[in-house]
Amino acid sequence: MPSAPTSAPVAVVGAGYVGLATAVSLAHMGHQVVCADHDRAKLAKLEAGEPTIVEDGMAELLREGLANGRLRFVGSSTEAVRRAELVFLCLPTPPRADGSADVSILQEVAEQIAPHLERGAIIANKSTVPVGSTRVIEQLLGRSDVAVVSNPEFLREGQAISDCLHPDRVVVGADDAKAAARVGALFAATGAPLIVTDAATAETIKYASNAFLATRLSFVNAVATLSEAVGADVRDVLLGMGYDHRIGFEFLRPGPGWGGSCFPKDTSALLFMAEQAGYDFPLLRAAVATNDAQRASVVAKVSSALGGSLAGRTVAAWGITFKAGTDDRRESPAVAVVRQLAGEGAVVRAYDPTVRGPVPELVGLAEVCADPYGACAGAEVVVILTEWDELRWLDYAKVRSVMAEPALVDARNLLDPAKLRRLGFRYTGIGRP
Ligand code: UGA
Secondary structure, eight states: OOOOOOSSOEEEEOOSHHHHHHHHHHHHTTOOEEEEOSOHHHHHHHHTTOOSSOOTTHHHHHHHHHHHTOEEEESOHHHHHTTOSEEEEOOOOOBOTTSOBOOHHHHHHHHHHGGGSOTTOEEEEOSOOOTTHHHHHHHHHTOTTOEEEEOOOOOOTTSHHHHHHSOSOEEEEOSOHHHHHHHHHHTGGGTOOEEEEOHHHHHHHHHHHHHHHHHHHHHHHHHHHHHHHHTOOHHHHHHHHHTSTTTOSTTOOOOSOOOTTTHHHHHHHHHHHHHHTTOOOHHHHHHHHHHHHHHHHHHHHHHHHTTSOOTTOEEEEEOOSSSTTOOOOTTOHHHHHHHHHHHTTOEEEEEOTTOOSOOGGGTTTEEEOSSHHHHHTTOSEEEEOSOOGGGGGSOHHHHHHHSSSOEEEETTOOSOHHHHHHTTOEEEOSSOO
C-alpha cells in the first residue's frame, strides 16, 4: 500500500478493538506508531506479538510492525503522546443504566494527556461519543494550540484489518480545516472518499449509520416473521428484494437478532440523545423492540420443537459469540437465548469454536462442550445461534445418531432444510417453510 508517512510518531491511546486495529494498520501504511494501554497483561502479549483479539491478519500486521520497529506499545498515555503530532483516542464509552454513553474514561484521559501534548498536536477521537463530545474534549484539554477532531471508526469485528486498510469512507469533523486535512491525509493511501464536516455532524454520522443498519436488520427479521405468517419463504423474498440496487444484499440475513458491543449500546445512546433533544424517534424504538422480540421468538421455536415446554429438556446450542468470525460475546443474542432457555428450565449444552472452558455469563446455566457432536449427545433439539461456517459441513447423520430426538432450530438459516429432512430431522428455520 502506498504511504504518506508522518515524520513524528502517531499515538494511539487504547489498544482495544478499534485502537489495536488502527495502530497495526497505520504501522502497515508506513507510519511510526506508539500505542498505549494501561492493561499490563495485554501489553505483555502484544509486545510478544500475540494478538489479544481474534482478527484475520492481526497477527501478521502486529508482528510486522514490531519487527520493522514502526509499532511500539507503552503502558502510559502520557508517554505515548510525547512527540506525537497526531493522537487517536480509541477508548471505551460503555452504556450507563439510563442508556446514555459513559464518556468518563475519555474525559479522564483527556485531562491526563493535556499537559504532555506537543505544541500544535491534533487529537482525533475515534471512540463513539455523544454528539457534542468533541467540544467537551476541547474544553477539558484547555489548550488553544491543540486541535480536536472527530474521526469516527466504522470497522466491523472479524474484518477489522481489512476495514481499516480499505474503509468505505473516512469521516473527519472539525472546526479547524487544517487539522481536518491533516487527519484526512493520513488515510489518503486507502483511496477512500473523505467527508470533511463539523464535529457534531461527524459524531451523528456514526450513530445514524449503526442505527440505520440495526433498523434494517430489524426490518429483515420482521419480514421473516411476516413470511412465516403468510406462508412465504423469506430467503426468496430477500433475494427478490436484494437485486434492487437501492436495497442490495448486504446486511439482509435474518437471525436471532442483532447484538455485539456496538449496535445495542449505540441505539440506546441515540435514543437517549434524541429524547434529550425533544425527539422520541419512534422508528428506532420499534427497531429495538423488534430485536428483543426476535430473541424471544427463537426461544419459542425451540420450545415448540419440544412440544411446548422447556422444563427439564436437553437443548444443544451451537454458537455463543454475537456473530461468526469473532470470539466476542458482548451483548450476544446467542447468550441471551441460552440464558432464556435455561431460565425456562432447559438443560443447555453449548458449543462454540472460539470458546473453551466455562463462560462466566453462562455459569450454572449451560455446560460448554468441546465439540458440536458432544453438545448434541442426548439432546432433544439443537439450535444454531451463530453462523459458524463449520456447522454447515458437519456429519448430520452422526449428529442425528447422538441426539435423543432429531429436532433442529436453525436461527441463522445456515442449513439446507431438504437435506436435513431427508436425514430424518424436524427442521425449523427463520421465515422459511
Ligand atoms: C458494527 C458496524 O457494522 C460497524 O460498521 C461499526 O463500526 C461497529 O458496529 C462499531 O460501531 O464499532 P460489528 O459490531 O462488528 O460492527 O457487527 P456487525 O457485523 O455489524 O453485526 C452486528 C449484528 O448484526 C450481529 O449480531 C450480526 O450477527 C447481526 N447481523 C448482521 C445479522 O443478523 N444479519 C446480517 O445480515 C448482518
